[in-house]
Amino acid sequence: MKAQSQTSDVVATISRSKASAKSALRAWLRLWACVGSVERVVRTRLYSDHGMTLPRFDYLSQLYREPDRRMNMTELSRRLMVSGGNVTGLTDRLVADGLVKREQDPSDRRVQIIALSDYGYERFIQVAREHEKWIGELFEDLGPDQMGVLNQTLGQLKQSLERKLNEQQEE
């Protein structure tokens, strides 16, 4: 291989990688803008229509998605991506309002479990039904094919990001 063609290969690789970084940056800015817009609508409507804050809704939805509607505090904090102090304060208020209960793990008393109460479950279901309707309306301009492609690509991106984050934590 001649020196010149080697150089042009390197140049091609660099410009390809620059182009893909630009394309990734564009995707990231669009992702961020879309999430910002949807979050703004959801936050406003949750509060005005149901007197519920977004962190509360997010908290309850994490428990709701578990088969036995309970989760240990460490995992819950991790999924909510907020600091431990904030989760403790939020938990106190949700317990006071009867939406969740604190339990002890029978196999390890040091582990704190948070469980969705029956009242919390009923309340969540009610709000989640509305939430699903709002999201449907916000995304309605995308046709079924586009929605399919979007879901497929985001599913792959989500998995890839989770793998990368786990690798970083293990380092």
Place this chain on the structure above:
Amino acid sequence: MKAQSQTSDVVATISRSKASAKSALRAWLRLWACVGSVERVVRTRLYSDHGMTLPRFDYLSQLYREPDRRMNMTELSRRLMVSGGNVTGLTDRLVADGLVKREQDPSDRRVQIIALSDYGYERFIQVAREHEKWIGELFEDLGPDQMGVLNQTLGQLKQSLERKLNEQQEE
């Protein structure tokens, strides 16, 4: 048209709209998860590698993207999607660190303009180059075709959301 076929049309419409709401909800949860993961990495690296917080980076990037690197305070607050009080406090700290300057609009002295300083510009460019690299690495598992489709779909979603939000504000 017979009553029965009318009914089955209605049923078909309802189940189509339910299916699309489910599909939209799935897309939303994936969008949110992806943004959460990327944001976590960006927030951590901005702070550990450059001693910069994400709200600061976001603030500077809004000014950087303007042709004359300045924006009025009202528009800046709107774009940063945080409350006015927070933007004022953040502005105070950025002014104290010499990254931005407060100016008065010559045509209307009541309007406050925020301008990126030369130092702020240099500092932003430095960090933004790294930021682009991180994003490129985080998205690298998506091929060019997938990235193209993702960008196209998100571009359309972004426009549709902006239109919906503007309509709501006008109501």
